[in-house]
Amino acid sequence: MRRYDWTRSLTARECIAGAPGAEGVGGPHPDAETDGPPRGRLIAGATVERFGFVGLPNAGKSSLYNALAGGGALAAPYAFATTDPNVGVAKVPDRRLDLLAAMSASARVVPASVQFTDIGGLVEGAASGEGLGNRFLAGIREADAIVFVLRAFRDGDVPGPTDPLEHLRILEVELALADLETVEKQVDRQRRAAKGDRSLAAAVAALEAAQAHLEQGTPIYRSDVPADQRELLTPFFLLTDKPVVAVVNLDEEQVEDPDPVLAPVIAELDGADVVGMCVQLEAEAALLPPDERSEMLEGLGLGEGALPRFIHAAYHCLGLRTFLTTGEKESRAWTFRAGSTAPECAGRIHTDFQRGFIRAETIHWDVLLEAGSYARARVAGLVRSEGKEYLPVDGDVLEFRFNV
Ligand SMILES: Nc1nc2c(ncn2[C@@H]2O[C@H](COP(=O)(O)OP(=O)(O)O)[C@@H](O)[C@H]2O)c(=O)[nH]1
Numbered sequence: 242m243r244r245y246d247w248t249r250s251l252t253a254r255e256c257i258a259g260a261p262g263a264e265g266v267g268g269p270h271p272d273a274e275t276d277g278p279p280r281g282r283l284i285a286g287a288t289v290e291r292f293g294f295v296g297l298p299n300a301g302k303s304s305l306y307n308a309l310a311g312g313g314a315l316a317a318p319y320a321f322a323t324t325d326p327n328v329g330v331a332k333v334p335d336r337r338l339d340l341l342a343a344m345s346a347s348a349r350v351v352p353a354s355v356q357f358t359d360i361g362g363l364v365e366g367a368a369s370g371e372g373l374g375n376r377f378l379a380g381i382r383e384a385d386a387i388v389f390v391l392r393a394f395r396d397g398d399v400p401g402p403t404d405p406l407e408h409l410r411i412l413e414v415e416l417a418l419a420d421l422e423t424v425e426k427q428v429d430r431q432r433r434a435a436k437g438d439r440s441l442a443a444a445v446a447a448l449e450a451a452q453a454h455l456e457q458g459t460p461i462y463r464s465d466v467p468a469d470q471r472e473l474l475t476p477f478f479l480l481t482d483k484p485v486v487a488v489v490n491l492d493e494e495q496v497e498d499p500d501p502v503l504a505p506v507i508a509e510l511d512g513a514d515v516v517g518m519c520v521q522l523e524a525e526a527a528l529l530p531p532d533e534r535s536e537m538l539e540g541l542g543l544g545e546g547a548l549p550r551f552i553h554a555a556y557h558c559l560g561l562r563t564f565l566t567t568g569e570k571e572s573r574a575w576t577f578r579a580g581s582t583a584p585e586c587a588g589r590i591h592t593d594f595q596r597g598f599i600r601a602e603t604i605h606w607d608v609l610l611e612a613g614s615y616a617r618a619r620v621a622g623l624v625r626s627e628g629k630e631y632l633p634v635d636g637d638v639l640e641f642r643f644n645v
């Protein structure tokens with residue numbers, strides 16, 4: 242069977258605009274089926290995952306935000322997003338969606354999206370006891386995942402350290418300390434409560450395990466607190482109990498040979514996605530019209546730029562997957578958590594679909610594309626009827642039958 246190359250990424254602007262007919266792109270990583278348990282808060286109808294930018298002053302958070310915002314091409318904030326100018330929504334580029342939309346001659350193309358918040362700088366010296374601003378902490382708490390922006394670029398005019406590991410260490414210590422404070426308070430409270438209610442003993446044990454790591458300055462996300470205990474920590478909204486992506490902000494020279502700069506960060510974060518890019522160049526490129534932008538990025542040897550790669554890494558780190566719907570009216574990419582059942586996926590579209598779920602007509606996107614149309618795929622017996630237990634995979638095209 243012919244395989245379509247959907248891993249090629251969109252350019253920065255297309256990535257944000259996700260415009261109908263936009264060419265190019267990848268969905269989440271092809272290896273996306275292998276990672277951890279579903280996390281975070283995905284509720285029916287709310288399709289936006291929130292990523293908070295966290296970093297020291299001058300690391301490049303605002304520049305990264307601008308790069309994603311692409312000179313105002315940022316999609317309008319969602320209704321529930323605050324009017325905070327630092328909250329934006331970026332479309333997740335997905336070539337599969339574009340190919341399906343072309344096949345179906347869809348009037349509308351709706352990519353999946355993720356929300357980015359420029360939470361602001363962590364105050365320097367905070368580690369030595371100045372404490373973190375409440376607003377800053379609240380910003381992190383509200384995020385589903387943390388994007389660490391770590392500076393490596395060297396520029397005498399911009400104050401601050403240029404060792405990304407130093408950035409990482411300061412940030413992690415700070416967040417771990419804030420969590421430690423939370424955990425210490427809760428351990429006392431839960432211990433007392435556990436005297437009257439034995440069922441709380443497990444939560445106390447989980448808090449104690451967390452405390453042991455946090456006291457060493459180790460964030461929960463790279464501690465070995467087991468999954469079942471981490472589950473019990475959820476109600477305490479710990480800052481470091483979230484998935485992490487790191488952006489290492491490189492200068493133009495470092496971009497030519499990023500590995501020596503990235504390797505120590507990759508080793509330190511062990512397993513988390515680490516994306517190297519020159520944020521400033523990406524932000525400048527994002528301001529240009531598409532053809533000039535490609536020219537600029539190509540000219541600099543940056544290919545299509547790093548933003549699509551970054552968005553995929555972010556999407557991936559939350560264990561997010563995409564299923565697709567396609568038709569004349571609309572082709573659309575929907576986000577679901579790995580491990581969701583077919584009815585749960587249906588619920589992403591509408592709670593009625595989940596409640597009255599009967600079955601999901603299912604075909605993988607490339608099989609459908611190969612067939613040339615949904616009608617032909619059906620006649621050829623390529624569309625499967627899947628029931629309640631089915632676990633959709635990334636790239637499934639689903640049509641739900643339901644009854645309410
Ligand atoms: N030379 C260079 N300067 C950068 C780069 N990224 C950001 N800057 C500059 O560093 C300063 C701080 O960046 P900003 O995005 O505001 O950092 P923030 O404090 O983390 O939001 C600004 O003057 C940026 O223009 C980069 O990749 N190279």
Ligand SMILES: [Mg+2]
Binds near residue numbers: 302
């Ligand atoms: Mg800033």
